[in-house]
Amino acid sequence: MATTATRATAAHGAGGKATKHPHDVPPVLRVAEPPAELAREALVLNNRSLGWITEAIAGICEKPMPKWWWPVFLLSAGGMTMMFSLVAYLIATGVGVWGLNQPAAWAWDITNFVFWIGIGHAGTLISAVLFLLRQKWRTSINRAAEAMTLFAVACAGIFPVVHTGRVWYALYPGFLFPVPNANAIWPQFRSPLLWDVFAVSTYGTVSLLFWYVGLIPDLATLRDRARTLIRKFSYGLFALGWTGSNRHWCNYEKAYLIFAGLSTPLVLSVHSIVSFDFAVSVVPGWHTTIFPPYFVAGAIFSGFGMVLTLLIPMRALFNLHDIITTRHIELMCKVLLATGSIVGYAYGMEFFIAWYGGSPYELYAFKNRAFGPYWWAYWSMISCNVISPHFFWSKYLRTSPVFVWVVSIFVNIGMWFERFVIIVTSLHRDYLPSSWGYFTPSWVDVFTFVGSFGLFMTLFLLFIRFLPAIAISEVKNVTPQADPHHPLGGAKGHH
Amino acid sequence: MSDIFPKWTNQLPLMAGVAGAVLGLTAVAGITYFVTPKYTRVGYQPKQPVAFSHAIHADQLGMDCRYCHDDVDKSWFSNIPSSSTCMNCHSQVKKDSDKLQLVRDSYASGKPIPWVQIHKVPDYVYFNHSVHVNRGISCVHCHGEIQKMEEVYHAESLSMSFCLECHREPEKFIRPNELVTKLDWKNEGFDGKKAVHDWKVQPGQSCSTCHR
Numbered sequence: 001m002a003t004t005a006t007r008a009t010a011a012h013g014a015g016g017k018a019t020k021h022p023h024d025v026p027p028v029l030r031v032a033e034p035p036a037e038l039a040r041e042a043l044v045l046n047n048r049s050l051g052w053i054t055e056a057i058a059g060i061c062e063k064p065m066p067k068w069w070w071p072v073f074l075l076s077a078g079g080m081t082m083m084f085s086l087v088a089y090l091i092a093t094g095v096g097v098w099g100l101n102q103p104a105a106w107a108w109d110i111t112n113f114v115f116w117i118g119i120g121h122a123g124t125l126i127s128a129v130l131f132l133l134r135q136k137w138r139t140s141i142n143r144a145a146e147a148m149t150l151f152a153v154a155c156a157g158i159f160p161v162v163h164t165g166r167v168w169y170a171l172y173p174g175f176l177f178p179v180p181n182a183n184a185i186w187p188q189f190r191s192p193l194l195w196d197v198f199a200v201s202t203y204g205t206v207s208l209l210f211w212y213v214g215l216i217p218d219l220a221t222l223r224d225r226a227r228t229l230i231r232k233f234s235y236g237l238f239a240l241g242w243t244g245s246n247r248h249w250c251n252y253e254k255a256y257l258i259f260a261g262l263s264t265p266l267v268l269s270v271h272s273i274v275s276f277d278f279a280v281s282v283v284p285g286w287h288t289t290i291f292p293p294y295f296v297a298g299a300i301f302s303g304f305g306m307v308l309t310l311l312i313p314m315r316a317l318f319n320l321h322d323i324i325t326t327r328h329i330e331l332m333c334k335v336l337l338a339t340g341s342i343v344g345y346a347y348g349m350e351f352f353i354a355w356y357g358g359s360p361y362e363l364y365a366f367k368n369r370a371f372g373p374y375w376w377a378y379w380s381m382i383s384c385n386v387i388s389p390h391f392f393w394s395k396y397l398r399t400s401p402v403f404v405w406v407v408s409i410f411v412n413i414g415m416w417f418e419r420f421v422i423i424v425t426s427l428h429r430d431y432l433p434s435s436w437g438y439f440t441p442s443w444v445d446v447f448t449f450v451g452s453f454g455l456f457m458t459l460f461l462l463f464i465r466f467l468p469a470i471a472i473s474e475v476k477n478v479t480p481q482a483d484p485h486h487p488l489g490g491a492k493g494h495h
Numbered sequence: 496m497s498d499i500f501p502k503w504t505n506q507l508p509l510m511a512g513v514a515g516a517v518l519g520l521t522a523v524a525g526i527t528y529f530v531t532p533k534y535t536r537v538g539y540q541p542k543q544p545v546a547f548s549h550a551i552h553a554d555q556l557g558m559d560c561r562y563c564h565d566d567v568d569k570s571w572f573s574n575i576p577s578s579s580t581c582m583n584c585h586s587q588v589k590k591d592s593d594k595l596q597l598v599r600d601s602y603a604s605g606k607p608i609p610w611v612q613i614h615k616v617p618d619y620v621y622f623n624h625s626v627h628v629n630r631g632i633s634c635v636h637c638h639g640e641i642q643k644m645e646e647v648y649h650a651e652s653l654s655m656s657f658c659l660e661c662h663r664e665p666e667k668f669i670r671p672n673e674l675v676t677k678l679d680w681k682n683e684g685f686d687g688k689k690a691v692h693d694w695k696v697q698p699g700q701s702c703s704t705c706h707r
Contacts, residue, residue, distance in 0.1 A: 182531040184656030223499070232499045 043136055043478045045322040047488075050476050053323070057470045058222055060318055065465055068317065073461045079454020086448045087162055095165040097444045104427045104439035109163040111419040112449050114274055115302070116156035116456075117200065118295075118415060120207070121267060122303025123149025127210060128263035131256075137331055139474040140324045143218075144314065145307050146211040147467075151459040152306070153204045155452045160196075192276035199273040203266050210259040216242050216252065217473040271299040278422065285365035285426030288353065294346035298415060301339035301385070304332050305411030310460065312405040314469065323470055326399050333398035336411065340389025343418075347386065361431060369425045373438060377421050384414025532654040540648035541611040545597050553678065554642040560634055560676040567634075571623040575610055578602040613649050614638065621707045628676075630696050631669040635678045636661065642678045658705065662698035666691045 044053065090097050100107055123145040130138040164170040176197045178187050187194045220242035223235035242248055272292035279291040308329065315324040354366040369378050388410045392398040429436045463469065480486040528534055552558050561567060563576035578601040585595055601608045614637070616622050628634070634641065639650020651657060661668045666687035672694075674680050690696070698704075 182527065182533075182654060182656055184659045229499075236499045 041325070041327050042480075043140065043325070043327075044475060045325055048322055048479070050479065050481050053475055053479070054221060054225075054472055056320065056323065057468045057472050057475075058218075058225055060464065061222065061466055061468060062225065066317065069461065069465070073458065076454045076457035076461060079451045080458045081451075081454070083158075083448055083451025083455055086444050086451060087158065090162060090165075090444065090448075091167055095163060097442060098163075099440050099442040099445050101437055101439065103430060103435050103437050104424055106163075106427060107424050107439045108420070108441050108445040108449060109159045110277075111416065111423050112452060113156050113159040114295075114419040114423075115416045116152045116159075116452065117203075117274055118271060118299035118302045118419075119306045119412075120149035120152040120156070120203070120303060121271060121296070121299035122307045123147070123152075124203075124207060124263050124267045125300055125303065126307070127214070128260040129267055131260045132264060136478045137328055139471055139478050140328055141307065141311060141332075141470075142474070143211075143214065143467075143471045144311060144463075144469050145303075146207065146214070147460065147463045147469075148306060148310060149207050149303075150204070150211060151456050151463075152303075153200065153207065154459065155456050157200065157204070158452065158455075192273065192280045195273045196277055199270045203270045206259065206262055206266060210256075210263055212238075213252070213255050213259055214471060214474070215467065216240055217244065218468045218471060220244065221472055222468065267300075268296055271295045278426075283426050283430055284359070284361040285369065285422065287362075288350060290346055290349055290353070294343065294350075297339045297342035297346065298385075298418060301336060301343055301389075302411060302415035304335045304339070305408045305415065308332055308336075308404055308408035309412060312401050312408070314464070316401070318464075318469075320470065323475060326401070329401055329404055330395070330398050333392040333404055336408075337389050337392040337398075340385060340411070344386040344389075347382065365426055365429070368429055369421060372425065372429065374421065374425045374428075377417050378425070381414050381417035381421050384410045385418060388414065532652040532657075536649050537652055538648060539613060540646055541613065543611055543646065544609050546594055546646070549641050549644050549647060560678075567624045568628045569625055571621075571625060573624045578608055613647055614653065616653065620705050622705070629672065630694055631672045631675060631690060632661070632665075633670055633675045633678065633680065636668055640678060659700065662700055662704070665696050665698050669696065 048056075086097075098107070098109065100109070123142075126138050126145045127142045127149075130142075161167055161170045164175075169175045175185075176187065176194075187197075216239060219235050219239040223232055223239045226232040226235055272295065275291035275295035278286035279288060281287060311324055312329065315321060351366050354362045357363075368374075388407050391403075391407060397403050424439050428439055476482055480488045552563075553560065563580055564573045565576075565580075567573040578598050581595075581598050582602045585592075585598060589595060597608055600606075637651055637653060639648075641647060641650075669687045669690050670680060670682065670685060671690075
């Protein structure tokens with residue numbers, strides 16, 4: 001880890017100190033400093049000290065929240081309450097309060113489920129895959145992205161449970177989980193819907209544990225800085241007696257690496273299995289082998305869209321520009337560009353295969369997508385997902401936070417429409433024209449979905465309020481001060 | 496840490512674990528016992544408007560079930576006899592009994608006796624009596640030893656697992672077809688497996704067998 005940080009600070013102007021090596025190393029062993037044009041931009045700008053980093057991040061959850069927090073929180077909590085009220089209304093009345101019908105027995109419910117589950121994938125990619133690939137820029141954004149993953153999974157979990165109508169059977173053992181029960185029934189292990197239950201619950205559990213393990217050193221920091229007994233007690237309880245000893249760090253690093261290893265396959269497997277919900281069926285428009293990679297790319301695309309939607313305002317409102325830098329935003333835009341291009345390719349390839357495959361039903365399903373009664377949904381999806389990421393070929397555009405933020409919203413909209421298009425346009429007209437139909441959402445559909453954003457934002461705002469939104473110890477790790485071989489590093493009184 | 500956590504907090508993980516285990520087990524055991532049909536239905540014995548005794552009619556007198564419930568082998572529904580069926584005998588037997596006043600009134604007015612229904616499957620379950628009694632499944636399997644009941648009560652749970660028990664292994668329950676109403680029949684050497692095969696008994700186990 002030494003080289004990057006060393007070069008970074010050297011280029012950033014640590015002044016004449018960078019040329020004078022602090023240790024007595026023979027000249028032959030010294031590595032020449034790279035030329036300035038090859039140096040990477042520092043991950044923490046303005047050469048901030050370790051103390052400043054702690055103060056900037058821990059301070060957010062110690063000082064009173066800024067003025068905007070309460071109105072936004074109340075609005076979100078109101079949305080959440082609305083969603084739970086509508087869920088209660090549905091449970092009391094039946095799934096008929098939604099606009100579902102035959103043949104469109106899945107519509108907004110499963111659309112919302114896939115939408116929210118997909119968003120979670122960015123968090124896992126950032127926390128696990130980028131960790132294994134030693135991408136140090138992840139440290140500034142992984143905590144918030146992982147939190148976002150958990151909250152998105154919480155929102156996602158509601159819809160498939162509620163869409164069964166008799167939710168007590170969905171939660172009751174035997175329906176979803178293989179537990180002996182009074183109905184003497186057993187889940188169908190050949191059904192991808194059951195694989196989905198396991199995929200999503202594994203995903204939720206591993207993400208939670210990974211997030212929590214990463215939080216432990218920071219919780220101890222908050223405990224040590226706490227002034228009231230309640231804060232000391234509650235942060236102390238979850239800090240698990242962390243003292244920052246060498247042994248603690250050894251165990252921590254091992255556990256973190258193991259969780260990164262466990263989470264990495266989940267980035268690919270969870271959304272592959274979600275895509276099996278469709279691909280394993282025989283519905284034209286669903287039964288395609290491209291679905292797993294196409295869904296995974298789409299999930300990462302939507303997830304990075306949501307990370308940008310959340311973090312760009314967060315860094316502005318809490319003045320975190322030195323930690324979440326423009327370079328971070330730029331790198332995330334590149335991920336959007338890459339995954340967005342994969343998604344666009346998949347859209348094209350689906351059409352090609354529909355024609356090349358020679359199945360009239362398949363071809364009709366795709367013609368109907370683009371030019372049938374739901375043409376507006378299809379072209380909304382295309383404009384948001386295929387066109388918008390290509391703005392990021394321009395360095396100027398991907399380094400303008402406001403522009404990036406606006407595009408990230410379009411990505412979110414486009415990815416919701418993608419799931420709607422896949423689910424509803426395929427279902428509403430399948431093999432038999434006599435059983436064709438049209439789906440229109442009811443007001444309950446609409447407000448339940450809107451309310452799920454309330455739940456998501458409520459959880460995220462509480463997270464910002466009570467937990468360090470950026471991984472303090474990890475960010476410190478990528479500063480030059482953490483590097484004992486660096487002129488600024490080690491215990492030399494520079495910080 | 497001792498300035499934050501007093502000594503007793505060392506016991507917290509153990510206490511939380513024990514409390515969680517006790518609560519969890521209590522909830523599972525409680526739901527298993529109190530929420531299933533074994534508890535909620537078995538033993539239900541409402542007061543009927545007429546004190547009709549199955550013990551006298553079916554056991555002591557040895558009447559066939561189908562004398563009164565005469566549609567049970569023709570229809571999905573096992574009919575409750577109209578009062579005219581009762582009056583076939585009771586116009587002569589115990590014709591002045593006070594206990595039968597309601598039967599005579601019903602017979603005269605044509606208004607049915609308000610019997611209280613005991614056995615009932617939920618709306619979302621399809622059950623056909625005739626297909627069962629025509630393939631050697633006796634009344635007694637679902638309704639219990641009704642010939643011993645002074646007043647009828649709910650003897651079996653009629654839960655989903657109860658149905659599946661037989662649908663999964665019909666050879667254990669099947670009997671000669673002509674003996675379905677012989678309620679005290681004992682199996683002495685009847686080959687259930689052969690009957691299931693010969694009569695082409697194919698009890699469905701898919702959801703839509705019952706949930707249509």
